[in-house]
Amino acid sequence: MSKDCSPELEILRRMTPRQKLDVMNGMIRQAVELKEAWLRTTEPNLNEPEIRSKARELVAGGST
Secondary structure (H helix, E strand, O other), rough: OOOOOHHHHHHHHHHHHHHHHHHHHHHHHHHHHHHHHHHHHOOOOOOHHHHHHHHHHOOOOOOO
């Protein structure tokens, strides 16, 4: 590990592109799950399909 590099960055540098993609996909899934939970709390009138759709839209960069 180079001394100008954080341990986290060194781990990322050693990962394959596939591993990086898997990590990114997992982070996106977590973001959607968190946004769904937030929507259930703040928008109790939405049904589950609406929550899932709106959560994906918000994570993808849509506005509230």
